[in-house]
Amino acid sequence: MPQRSAREDLVEAGSRVFLSKGFHAASVNDIVANAGVPKGSFYNHFESKDALALEVVKRYVASYDLSPLRAEEGSPLARLRASFASTVERTVARGVENGCLLGTFSSDFGTYGDEVREYVATALAHWGKAVADCLVAAKKAGELPAQIDPRTFGAYLVDAYEGAVARAKVSHRREPLDAFLATTFDVLLPTKAEKRRR
Amino acid sequence: MPQRSAREDLVEAGSRVFLSKGFHAASVNDIVANAGVPKGSFYNHFESKDALALEVVKRYVASYDLSPLRAEEGSPLARLRASFASTVERTVARGVENGCLLGTFSSDFGTYGDEVREYVATALAHWGKAVADCLVAAKKAGELPAQIDPRTFGAYLVDAYEGAVARAKVSHRREPLDAFLATTFDVLLPTKAEKRRR
Numbered sequence: 001m002p003q004r005s006a007r008e009d010l011v012e013a014g015s016r017v018f019l020s021k022g023f024h025a026a027s028v029n030d031i032v033a034n035a036g037v038p039k040g041s042f043y044n045h046f047e048s049k050d051a052l053a054l055e056v057v058k059r060y061v062a063s064y065d066l067s068p069l070r071a072e073e074g075s076p077l078a079r080l081r082a083s084f085a086s087t088v089e090r091t092v093a094r095g096v097e098n099g100c101l102l103g104t105f106s107s108d109f110g111t112y113g114d115e116v117r118e119y120v121a122t123a124l125a126h127w128g129k130a131v132a133d134c135l136v137a138a139k140k141a142g143e144l145p146a147q148i149d150p151r152t153f154g155a156y157l158v159d160a161y162e163g164a165v166a167r168a169k170v171s172h173r174r175e176p177l178d179a180f181l182a183t184t185f186d187v188l189l190p191t192k193a194e195k196r197r198r
Numbered sequence: 199m200p201q202r203s204a205r206e207d208l209v210e211a212g213s214r215v216f217l218s219k220g221f222h223a224a225s226v227n228d229i230v231a232n233a234g235v236p237k238g239s240f241y242n243h244f245e246s247k248d249a250l251a252l253e254v255v256k257r258y259v260a261s262y263d264l265s266p267l268r269a270e271e272g273s274p275l276a277r278l279r280a281s282f283a284s285t286v287e288r289t290v291a292r293g294v295e296n297g298c299l300l301g302t303f304s305s306d307f308g309t310y311g312d313e314v315r316e317y318v319a320t321a322l323a324h325w326g327k328a329v330a331d332c333l334v335a336a337k338k339a340g341e342l343p344a345q346i347d348p349r350t351f352g353a354y355l356v357d358a359y360e361g362a363v364a365r366a367k368v369s370h371r372r373e374p375l376d377a378f379l380a381t382t383f384d385v386l387l388p389t390k391a392e393k394r395r396r
Contacts, residue, residue: 020309024222097308103364107305110295110367111218121369147385155365156381159374162364163357166301169308171319176357183354187345188386 007045009035014056019098023053023108023116053105054116060101061123069134076138080131081185084161088177091165096177099169102127103162124162128155143191157184205243207233212254217296221251221306221314251303251314258299259321264328274336278329279383282359286375289363294375297367300325301360322360326353341389355382 013035017026028049032039046052064087068079091100102120109117132154138144164180185191211233215224226247230237244250262285266277289298300318307315330352336342362378383389 022220022222022305024220025306025310099305099308103361104305104308106364106368107220107297107302108223110297110302112223117368117370121365124365124368147388149381149385152377152381153385155374155377156358156362159361159365159378160354160358161361163301163359163361164354166304166360166364167319167322167353167357170304170315170322172308172315176353179350179353180357183347183350187347187351190345 006035006037006041009037010042010045010052011055011059014052015059015101018053018056019094019101019104022104023049024112050113050116054119057101057105057116057119057123064127066127066130069130070137072137075143075191076134076141077143077185077189077191080134080138080189081181083134084157084184085181087161088174088181091168091177092174096165096168096174097172100162100165103165103169106162124158125155128158130154131157138189144189148189160184204233204235204239207235208240208243208250209253209257212250213257213299216251216254217292217299217302220302221247222310248311248314252317255299255303255314255317255321262325264325267328267332268335270335273341273389274332274339275341275383275387275389278332278336278387279379281332282355282382283379285359286372286379289366289375290372294363294366294372295370298360298363301363301367304360322356323353326356328352329355336387342387346387358382 010031013031014026017030017034020026021030026049028042029039031049031052032042042052046055066083069083071079091098102124105116105120106124109120132151135144135148135150135153139150144150161180164176167176168174208229211229212224215229215232218224219228224247226240227237229247229250230240240250244253264281267281269277289296300322303314303318304322307318330349333342333346333348333351337346337348342348359378362374365374366372
């Protein structure tokens with residue numbers, strides 16, 4: 001069996017500890033203890049806690065596959081709903097009190113450090129753009145209510161999702177996430193099939 | 199001139215420091231330095247940094263007047279828009295990189311400490327309820343699109359706002375806040391006067 005590297009253990013421990021405690025409350029001691037590696041080895045692999053946070057958030061973003069949003073088959077709105085529903089289930093499986101790393105780091109890095117902050121801002125913009133591209137396809141398919149501009153509504157939905165995650169985190173309840181899905185997809189963006197059922 | 203109390207100085211300094219740095223990155227040293235009071239005096243007034251955070255977030259919540267949302271004159275949707283627009287302007291005036299204390303504390307207290315966490319969860323619920331009450335009035339006034347359930351849409355709009363604040367905080371731009379107002383009130387909830395202009 002290949003031996004796992006200490007660097008990999010630190011990235012995985014960092015993922016767990018940053019999600020649970022946020023950036024500032026997580027100490028290098030917490031992270032090395034969680035990784036089961038000696039403290040001295042941390043700085044062999046990462047220049048700083050910030051450098052680890054950047055690696056962790058890059059892995060986090062890469063673990064979310066946005067390509068279904070740009071697939072070319074089926075109903076774009078059904079694909080969008082499935083994408084958000086799968087994101088909700090991952091959040092619930094991790095424990096809603098841990099929230100979303102992009103939301104947590106948006107709060108932690110607003111006035112601290114530019115490299116992680118800019119990465120998170122860009123990741124949120126990319127996500128909003130992918131949602132917008134899916135809404136453009138929905139418009140072409142005749143699925144989008146006429147008044148909705150697909151370009152601006154992509155970022156709006158990501159904001160509504162991140163706000164729901166923050167409320168789930170602080171209330172320790174999944175209800176805000178389920179309400180996000182129901183209101184977004186049953187009320188604001190019903191597919192033709194759903195409209196017929198009304 | 200009456201002398202300001204050290205306690206009051208600590209609450210005001212706590213408000214500034216927690217908004218800017220969040221809870222965990224703000225030290226008692228930061229707060230006493232910002233207040234210009236000796237460190238020893240902190241614990242004469244507050245048992246802990248958590249106790250100060252609770253007082254600070256209570257003041258923060260009390261500083262937002264939700265009563266216009268329940269006023270009985272004029273267009274409910276116009277009152278709702280004015281309320282969110284005024285909240286946006288306060289956020290911008292403080293500096294968008296400081297975000298909203300409820301959003302920041304939602305992130306900071308998700309897995310840390312129950313008293314502040316429960317207070318913030320309740321404050322967000324109260325805000326969502328006040329928005330919902332205004333939407334109920336809008337429905338009675340014939341202003342609400344038929345498919346929108348005013349009860350659930352109150353919390354949805356608060357989530358969308360908090361998500362926009364988080365994105366403004368991490369991107370150092372006010373655009374997400376302006377986009378929140380435009381999409382919410384020009385697209386999702388246009389007043390009759392706005393619909394006629396289309």
